[in-house]
Amino acid sequence: MTIRVCQWVKLSTIVPTVPDPVYIKRVKAIHQMQLTSKRHSMVVEFRPHAILTDKFVYTLKFKGDTQSMRLFSKKEMIEACNSRLDIHGYEVTDFLTEPQQYMPASC
Numbered sequence: 001m002t003i004r005v006c007q008w009v010k011l012s013t014i015v016p017t018v019p020d021p022v023y024i025k026r027v028k029a030i031h032q033m034q035l036t037s038k039r040h041s042m043v044v045e046f047r048p049h050a051i052l053t054d055k056f057v058y059t060l061k062f063k064g065d066t067q068s069m070r071l072f073s074k075k076e077m078i079e080a081c082n083s084r085l086d087i088h089g090y091e092v093t094d095f096l097t098e099p100q101q102y103m104p105a106s107c
Contacts, residue, residue: 032056034094035084043093044084046077050099057102069102 035044045059049071056077058070072080084090 032096033081033092034096035081035090036093038089038091042090044080044090045096046072046081047096047098047100050101057100059100071102071104 032047033045036042041063043061043064045057045061047057047059049055049057052071054074056072056074058068058072058077058080060067060069085092
């Protein structure tokens with residue numbers, strides 16, 4: 001008596017492809033900058049704080065009107081800049097060097 005063993009080999013129909021090159025813009029240095037959206041309706045500004053030298057004042061503007069202001073650390077500023085440049089397609093439109101005073105209200 002002969003026993004036959006059949007093996008089925010599953011062939012993949014997926015052809016490996018090489019992904020398109022992705023160019024990522026990164027903030028490599030700490031600059032106080034202004035980022036503008038593609039449609040020029042949203043503007044994000046990062047300025048040095050006037051008193052707290054290790055903090056940056058983040059200002060979000062929509063069509064020229066200030067929507068929000070926050071204090072960011074250096075790490076938060078770099079992450080926010082990279083996110084807006086890489087994912088959202090913002091462009092660097094200005095480098096801001098004058099310090100800004102920002103006193104958050106606390107309750």
